[in-house]
Amino acid sequence: MDLLPQFGNLLYTVVAFVVALSIIVAVHEYGHYIIGRISGIKAEVFSLGFGPKLISRVDKHGTRWQIAAVPLGGYVKFLGDANAASAGVDSEEMAHLSPEERRHTMHGAPLWARAATVAAGPVFNFILSICVIAGLSLWTGQATETPAIQTVVALPGGSGDLQQGDVIDAVAGKPTPDYQALSDVVDQLPAGPTLDYTVTRDGSKTDATGPQLFPARFAGVQPGSAAYDAGLRAGDVITAIDGKPVYRFVDLQDAVKAGEGKAVSLDIWRPAGDGGETFSVTLAPRRTDLPVGDGQFETRFLIGATGSFMFEPVTQSVGPVDALLGGARQTWGIITQSVSGIQAMIAQRISSCNLTGALRIAETSAAAAKSGVLDFIWFIAVLSTAVGFLNLFPIPVLDGGHLMFHLYEAITGKPPSDQLMNVFMSIGLALVLTLMVFGLWNDLTC
Numbered sequence: 001m002d003l004l005p006q007f008g009n010l011l012y013t014v015v016a017f018v019v020a021l022s023i024i025v026a027v028h029e030y031g032h033y034i035i036g037r038i039s040g041i042k043a044e045v046f047s048l049g050f051g052p053k054l055i056s057r058v059d060k061h062g063t064r065w066q067i068a069a070v071p072l073g074g075y076v077k078f079l080g081d082a083n084a085a086s087a088g089v090d091s092e093e094m095a096h097l098s099p100e101e102r103r104h105t106m107h108g109a110p111l112w113a114r115a116a117t118v119a120a121g122p123v124f125n126f127i128l129s130i131c132v133i134a135g136l137s138l139w140t141g142q143a144t145e146t147p148a149i150q151t152v153v154a155l156p157g158g159s160g161d162l163q164q165g166d167v168i169d170a171v172a173g174k175p176t177p178d179y180q181a182l183s184d185v186v187d188q189l190p191a192g193p194t195l196d197y198t199v200t201r202d203g204s205k206t207d208a209t210g211p212q213l214f215p216a217r218f219a220g221v222q223p224g225s226a227a228y229d230a231g232l233r234a235g236d237v238i239t240a241i242d243g244k245p246v247y248r249f250v251d252l253q254d255a256v257k258a259g260e261g262k263a264v265s266l267d268i269w270r271p272a273g274d275g276g277e278t279f280s281v282t283l284a285p286r287r288t289d290l291p292v293g294d295g296q297f298e299t300r301f302l303i304g305a306t307g308s309f310m311f312e313p314v315t316q317s318v319g320p321v322d323a324l325l326g327g328a329r330q331t332w333g334i335i336t337q338s339v340s341g342i343q344a345m346i347a348q349r350i351s352s353c354n355l356t357g358a359l360r361i362a363e364t365s366a367a368a369a370k371s372g373v374l375d376f377i378w379f380i381a382v383l384s385t386a387v388g389f390l391n392l393f394p395i396p397v398l399d400g401g402h403l404m405f406h407l408y409e410a411i412t413g414k415p416p417s418d419q420l421m422n423v424f425m426s427i428g429l430a431l432v433l434t435l436m437v438f439g440l441w442n443d444l445t446c
């Protein structure tokens with residue numbers, strides 16, 4: 001009977017991973033397809049998945065749209081392609097085409113059309129990320145400039161005197177006119193279950209008692225972390241560490257940091273029913289490389305949880321332009337952080353365990369889906385950026401490799417020879433397979 005829950009979790013993980021990957025692949029391949037069509041290149045097959053086709057239909061342009069049996073990728077096969085990777089020419093088919101028909105093949109089209117079609121896949125991934133992040137901003141809004149309480153999160157001691165709509169003017173006598181000021185005072189506040197607040201309520205200032213500003217509560221738990229593997233989740237409140245009461249998130253951080261990887265015992269309060277439930281877990285923090293800005297990383301021992309203020313903020317609507325700009329900034333931030341991480345791994349400043357494979361990605365997708373629809377949508381945006389970025393690597397068989405061949409052709413005036421292409425494609429395939437195996441090895445051993 002114990003196998004049933006495990007099978008259920010495995011099935012959930014597989015479904016979440018396939019859904020996320022299918023959305024991202026469909027957008028990526030549609031980028032190739034639509035820009036190719038606009039550029040005059042005919043697509044013969046648009047496939048979501050590999051292997052035997054399950055369902056298919058042919059549209060008015062002569063393209064067969066299909067869903068195949070193995071849902072781990074997809075492809076667009078253009079007229080004249082020898083295979084789904086557009087890595088070679090179907091000489092027999094090309095021989096039967098007229099000069100006008102050759103113009104509609106990937107290999108007979110002008111260089112600009114081929115380059116635009118290849119680049120469109122990653123670009124559409126980035127566009128998906130930007131639009132998804134923008135959509136989330138439009139849906140959830142952004143916090144108002146002044147710290148105002150929408151709701152106080154569930155805590156063992158309750159919300160005190162604080163009420164919905166209260167604007168926080170000061171905490172423990174320290175002025176907090178905006179969120180930056182609120183963040184700056186967090187580590188300066190006295191440890192304890194409650195604090196004194198000055199708030200504006202119904203237009204008048206009043207004093208109130210409320211919970212710790214940044215309590216020892218998990219706002220989020222990172223998949224694959226020590227906290228995640230211990231069964232902890234968002235909303236859990238740490239009431240004691242190794243038997244010592246704690247009230248602030250910074251106290252939890254300091255205790256974990258001081259232990260340098262030593263196992264800690266946590267007493268947990270979890271919101272449930274009327275009074276919540278309490279339990280204890282013991283876990284060992286794990287070595288983690290954290291980005292600290294400017295391409296630098298700091299290695300620390302972490303349990304893999306994030307904190308937040310003791311309240312959900314009042315939000316205001318965001319305009320479409322601001323939302324799109326914010327989505328573009330965050331997408332660019334994911335790319336630059338990825339570049340910094342790769343550089344740091346090559347320079348051996350951080351562990352190569354930061355390179356993960358399909359197993360960890362699948363686990364993360366399942367965890368995001370379990371956290372809620374918004375978290376799963378956010379995960380799709382991040383993964384779409386990663387897929388677009390990865391495809392731009394100058395490795396043959398990837399889009400970046402094809403773009404390098406097009407650059408070579410633009411400089412020399414002729415494409416690489418078929419023999420050279422075959423050698424490069426073999427090398428590229430070996431590199432990609434090596435990266436996949438290395439990522440899988442990290443998933444199993446790190």
